[in-house]
Amino acid sequence: MAAEVTALQPIKHPSTEFTVTPEQKYWRSFTSQLLLPSPHSSPITSIAFPPPSSTPISSALEAFVVTSGTRLQLYSTRTRKLLKTISRFGVSDTAHSGRIRRDGRVVVAGGDSGAIQAFDVNSRAILRTWNEHKQPVWVTEWHPSELTTLMSASDDTTVRLWDLPSDDSTRKFVGHQDYVRSGCFMIGQANGMVVTGSYDQTVRVWDPRIADKAAMVFKHSAAVESVLPMHEGTTLLAAAGNQVSVLDLVAARPREMLRNHQKTVTSLALASKGTRILTGALDGHVKVFDTKSWDVIAGFKYPSPILSLSVVSSGGNQEDKHLVVGLQSGLLSVRSRQSGQQKTAAKKRQKEMQALVEGKIEEYDRKQKKRARGRGWEKATRGKDYTGEGADIVIDGNSRGKLVGSRRIKWQHALFKGRYEDALDIVLAPENKNHATNANVLTLLTALHHRSALRVALSNRDEQTLQPILKWVTKHIGDPRITKITTRTATELLDIYSEHLGTSHEIDMLFKRLYDQVRNNAEIAQVCWNTRGMLQMLCGGNTGT
Amino acid sequence: MSTEQIPSSKKRKRATKEKQHIREHALKRAKSSHDQTQPVSDGQNASAEKKALPVEKILPEPIFSEVGKQILEKKEKHAKRKVKSWRISEPIGGRFLNMKPIFTKDEKYIIVATYHSILIYSTATSLLVRSLPCNENDTICSYALSSTNETNLYMGISSGTIYLWDWVERKRLTQWHHNTPLISFIVSEPAAGEDDIIHTLERNGKSKNGTLIKSYIPIKGESIPNRVTLFKTSSNIHYFQVLLGGKIIFATSDDHFVVGTIEKESESATSKDSYRWRVVNATDPITCFDVRISTQLATSTHKKKKLKRSIPIVDLITGGAKGEILVYNNIINSLTGIEQSGQQGNSNVMPRRLHWHREAVGTVRWSLDGNYVISGGMETVLVLWQLDTNQKQMLPHLTAAIDGLTVSPSGSSYAVKLADNSIMVLSTTELMPKAHFSGIQSQFFSEKEGPELRETVNSQIQNQSDPLRIFWRLSSVLNPSNPNQLLIAVSPGQSRLESNSIRTSPFLQTFDISSSHHVSRQALARNNVTNFNIGPDHKRLVDPDVILMRMSYDGQWLATVEEWQPSRSQEDPEEDRLDLEVYLKFWLWNPEKDCWMLETRIDSPHQLSGSSFCTRILDLATSPSDIKFSTIGGDGVVRIWRPKTRYRDGRVVRGGDPKGMITWSCQYSIELEKAVEIVDADLELRSATLPIAGKLAFSGDGSVLAASQDFASSATQTLVTFIDTSVGEVKFTRAGLHASGLAALTFVKQYLVILSEALSVWDTVNDSLTYGFTFQIPPLPPHERERMAHLAGNEAEGTFAVALPVIPVDAEKPTWNLKQAFSKVMVFRPENPEPLFSSRISHVVTSLLPLPSKGYLTVDAAAEIRVLTPKTAVLPFVAQGLTMDLPLESTDAEPSTVEETEAVNGDEGMVEEEVEVESDNGKQVELLTFEDDDKPVVRAQQLTEIFDVGPSFALPPVRELFKAVVGLYGRKSRKKAVGEVRA
16 A cells, blocks of 8 residues: 655656657758869759669669769769769850769760760760750750660750660650750659650650650649659659649649749759658758648758759668758758668767777777676576575565666655755766756756755755756756746755855856846847737737737 | 837727626616616625624525515525425545544454444455444544453443444444543453443543543443542543553553552452552653553463562553654553652653654554554654564555554454545555555544644644635535546545644545445645655645546546645745646546546646736636536636647647547637726736636536636626637626625526625526525635635526535634534525525535535535435435445355354245245246346246156256256356345
C-alpha cells in the first residue's frame, strides 16, 4: 500500500502554433552550405543529375553537371568537389543544358550557336557535333532508358530526336510558335514521349509514333520556363510565369495551380523519391511542395534569383543528399544532409579524435568496449567468476523507495532527500551539460517553489556556486513562457544577495548583465504594448478589449 | 495612451447606451408584469432591520407585502400536511471514531464505529457485514468486545449509557445507564468470576475540567449499576488502559501519566481506597501510550502463592507531541523502588528514548512478543523498532498520517487506522495489505480530543486557518452513468492530533453509496505523498486544492479545477496573485485501468488580459446534453470548453488510441459586462472592479447558459447574462433579478432559480418573477456565504433544494460556535413558494446534489451522507449495509462451529426440495430458465433423453446412466447454491 516514489514529471511548455513540423525539420537538416563561384560570374543556367535508372550501372560516375557560361562542370556527389571542367565551346558561344548520360560516360550540351555537342567525360573529347538547329539550343536531354537516344529543343521552335551514332536527327517535331526553352522525356507510363514548354505559352506532349502533330497541348497564360514530368507519367508540372500548373495527362486538364511565388518560376525538381516538388524562382525562393496536398511545407531563401536547381540523391534507397541551387549571380549553392548512420559515425569519429587529442584514448576505448557489451551484461555475468565458498545466494537489499536510473536523476534524488542546494548544484553543474537541459532546471525550480524551498536552495552560496544559477536566469529571463519562474528566481536572488553586491567583481558583472537583459526585454514589451494600442484603435469597437 | 482613449470613450458611450436600453427594457417588462423588482429591495431593507431574529426561524418570508400574509397563512396550514410527504434517510458513511479498531478473536472481523453505528468488516473480503446502529440522537463514543463471551459487544453512548449487543445475531441484549457523560470505557477480564469488569472514563459532571475513572461489574437486568469511583482528578485524562482485571490502571493527561495499582492483594478491585496512585511527569504532551505485561509474569504466577506481594513486570511506552518515544521498562517496580529508597535523589524514572518522528507520534504499540515497538505518526511512515538491536524497519509513504494501530490477537496482522478515514490490515510478515476499508474521506469537523499540542507544525496550521473553512463547499459529483457512485475531492487525511486543521484536497475518492463501500482513490493534483511534507520554513507543505468538479452527462469526462498558493507568512496581495496557480483539468474514464486519465491540462485558463495575473475560476458547469464544460473566471469572462481531435501536421495524433487523441480547448470566450468600464486604469484599480463571485447554470436542454457575477461594491447592479451555447453569443441580459451576495444559480424547467441574499425564481418564458423572498442568514462574510450556501435543481422532478448553514455566534467571545452549527434544508417547487419539505440536519451541509431520479443527496461536515426523497418515490439506494446483513461466512470449506455446519446442511436440503418441485412442474421450470439465461434446471425431457433410448435391455451401463444424471443435477445444484449464498 505504500506509495511508490516516482520521478518528477518534467515540465512541458504548451505547444504553440508555430512549432516546427517534421517536414521543416527535415529540410532544415540540409546544412553545411557550400557556395561555389563560377568563372566570370556567369549565371548558372542548368544543373543536371542523371535520373536513377532501373538497372544501376556499377561503374557509373557519381557526379552532377553544372552549366554556366561557356563551361560544363562536373562535381562529385560524394565529396562535392569539382571533378572535371569541359570548356570546348566557342568564344562567343554559351553552353546550355549540359546533361550527363546515366552511365556517366557521355555529356551532351547545346549552345547559343545552335550546335549540339557530345563529349566523352574521361577524355573530354568531342564525340559528335550536330549543327541542324539554326537557333540557340536551350534543351538537350538523354532518353531515360535508351542509351543512345537524346532530344533537343531550340529557339527555332523545333524539337528533335537524335541517335548518337547517326549524323542527322531521327525525328523533328514542328508545332511550337516561339522559342522552346524547356523539355524532357516522359518517364513511367508514358515512357519515350517528349514534353516541351515554349514561349508561345503552350506545353506540348509529343509522341514519336505520331507524325507532325503534338499529342496534347496545354495553353498557359505566360511563357513556359520549365516542365517536369512526375514519376508515374500521368502528371506533369509546368512553370508559366510565377505560377506552376499541375497537369493531369489522363484527364487532359490542369489539376492544380500553385501560386506561391512572386516572380517567374525558373526551375522545377523532384525530391524524396518523387513525393516532393521543389520550385525555384527569380524571387530567390525555393519552395518545397507536398505532391499529395500541393501545400508548401518548407522553403529556403537565396540571395539572388534562382535559375536552376536540383536535388541530388545517392545511395541504395535514393536518399536526398544535396540540394544544389544555381543563382543568377553565378554562385552555386550546395547544401548537404547526412543520414542518421552517417551522423552517428561522424560523431563517433569526432569523439575519438577529441579523446586522442586529450590523451584519453585508452579510457575511451575501454568505455566503447563496455558499451559494446550492451546493458545488463554485468548483471548477467555477475558472480560467474566466483569460485570460493561461503554464502549460497546473495540477495540484494530492499529496493523499495529507490528511484529508477538513479545516475540519470541524481538531482531528483537530492531533492527527494531534502538537499535542495545540492539538487540545484547538480542540475546546473557544467559537467552535466548534457543532462542540464532547460527542462531539468525548470522542473527543479518549479518543484522547489512548490516545496517552498526555493529560497533555501538559492541562499548560502559563494562566488563560485552563485554563478551558474545567475547565468541561467540571465539567459532565460527573456523567455515569455517561463517568465513567472525566472522572475521569481531573480527576485529571490536579488533579495538574498543585494547586500553583498560590490564584494565580487564577477558577480557584479553578472548582475549587470541580468539588468541589461531585463531592460532589453522591458523595451521589447513596451514596443509590443504600443503596437497593441495601435491595433486596438484600428480594430475599434469590433472586438472587445 | 492617447491612442487608446478615443475608442474607449466611444465604447463607453455605446456600453452605457446599451445598458440604458436594457434597463428600460427591463423596467417596462417589470411594470407590465407585476411590479416586482421594487419590493425586492424593500424586502431587503426590511430584512436588514430585522437582524436580531432568532436563528431558528429561517422560514422563508415572502416579499410581497399584500399577498404575502395570505400566502403565509396558507402555507402554515399546508406545511403541516406537506412536510411529511418527504423523508430524510438515516446517515450513511461517517467518520470512524478515534479508537483503535478491534479484532475479533478469530481475526475474521474487525470492529470499528462511527458516531451513529458500530461497523463490522470482514478481513477476508473487506466488506461490511454488520452494522449496529444507536438511537438517532445519540452518538457512540466507545465500544469494546466482551472478554468472556465472544459474540457480545459493548457500545458506549456519550450521554452515559452502555448497551450490550449480540453482534452476530444483531440483537440488543441489555443496557446500563450512568448519569455522567462518558468519554470511553474498557472491558477487562475478571481475575475471578464470570462477568466482565467495565472501567469507565467519565467527565466530571460538575466542573468543566476534571475526569473520573469508575468501575463496575455489569449485571444483566440491573439497569443502573452500582459504580465505584476509583480515581478523581481535576486534569483531563485522555487515554487510559486497564491491566489484570483492574489491578493496574494507566491513564495519561496532558503532561503526566498516572499509574494505579492495588496495594493489597486480598482486596478486590472495587474500592477506591485499595488503589495507590503514582504520578509521573512528562516533558511533552503524551499523545499515545501502550503497556504490556511481560512474559515473565506467566512464570511468576506460580510464585505468586508463595510471594504474597508479587508485582507483575509492566513495560510502558509513550509517544510525545515532539516525536519522542519513551520506553519505561518494568515501570511499577522502578517506581516502587524509588519510593522504597526513601524518595531521595532523583525521583524520576529513566526511560529509554527513541526519536525518529519529526512530529507528534500518532500511535505506539508493543508487538505481542515485546521485542518490537511499532509506531506511526504524521510522517505517514510505519516504524518498527527492534529494541534489542536498535534497528528500525520502515514502511514509508502510507498516503495518510497514522492515527492508530492494533495488533491482532495472534500477532499475524496489524490493523492501521489512517487519518484519511480508512483502516488497513497489514500482514506482519511481509507488510503487505490484506484488507482495506474506508469511510467517506471528506473534510470533517470534530470536537477537540487528545492533549493540547503546543509549538508543533500542527498547531501552527491551526492558528492560521479560517475557522469556518471546514464548512466550505466540498467539490463532489454523482456519476451519471452509475448514480450510486459519489465522487468527492478529499484531503490526504485529517489526523486526530490536528483534528480541525484545514488540509487541501488533491485526491479523488469514489464512494459507493448503496453498499457504503469505498471504491477507489486516486490523485487529481500534485501531492506530497512521497515527499518531505514539511518545507524548510518548518511549515507543512500545501497541496493544490481541487475546488470544483463536474462530470459530463455521459459520465465519461470529468473536469476539475485546482488552485495552489504557497503558504506565506507576510500578507501581500500583489505577491499572492502572482503566485496563484490555477489549473483546469479534463479527465477521461479509462475502463481498463479503472481510473480517470488526464487528457488535457490548461494552465491559468482565466488570465487577466494584459497581465500575467491569473484569476480564480469561480464556477464550473457542465452541459446536460452535450460534452461541453463552461467556466467563469475572476476576470469576468465565461469560457466554453469543447473536446477536439488532436492534429499534428494535419494528421490525427493517435498515440495508441485508434480513434485519435482528444484535446480540450476553449471554443468560445464571452466577456461579461463589467460593473464599471475602466479600460485605461492601473491594474490595481482594474482588479478592484473584478467580480468576487460568479455563477453559471446550463438550461435543461443545454442550449442556454446563464451567467451572473457579484462585485465587491454593492452599488453595482446585478446582471444575469444568457448565452447561446451553440454560437457563444450573449443573447439577452437581464438586470435586477437578484440581490447582491450571489451564491448559486440553477435552471429548473423554464425557471431560473437564483440564490443570493434572497431566493428568487424567475420564469424565463413569461419573463416574470414567480416569487422571491429573503432569508435570515447569520451575518457571514460574503466570500464565506458563497461557499457555504447550497442550491441544487432536480430537472427530472421539477424541484429545487436549498441548504443553508446556521452557525451561532458565541455571545461572550466574537467567535463562531462551530459545535452548535447545523444546516437547514428546504425543497421547493418553482411554481410555488411553499416549501415541499423543510428539515434540519444536525451538521453543516457541505454538498447538496440532485439525484438522477427524484430527491437530493447531502454530504455534511460529519462526513455523513443523507438522502432526501419524496415518500412516494422508491428509494433508489440506501446503504444496504445498514438495512441488510451479509451472512457470516456460510461458505466456509471447514465450518468451525456446529451452527454453521447446520446452516450449510439446511441450505442443501432446500436445494434438494426445489429440485423435486421443479422437475415435477415442467412449465414453471421453463420460465425460470428463460429468466436466468443459463440452464440450471433439469427438465423432464432431459431425463427422458437419458433413459428412453431404447428398450430396457438395450440401456447403456448403469454407471454411465448415473454419470449422466449426476451431470445434470450436479451442475444445477452447484449453481443454485451459489445463488443462495449471494441472495
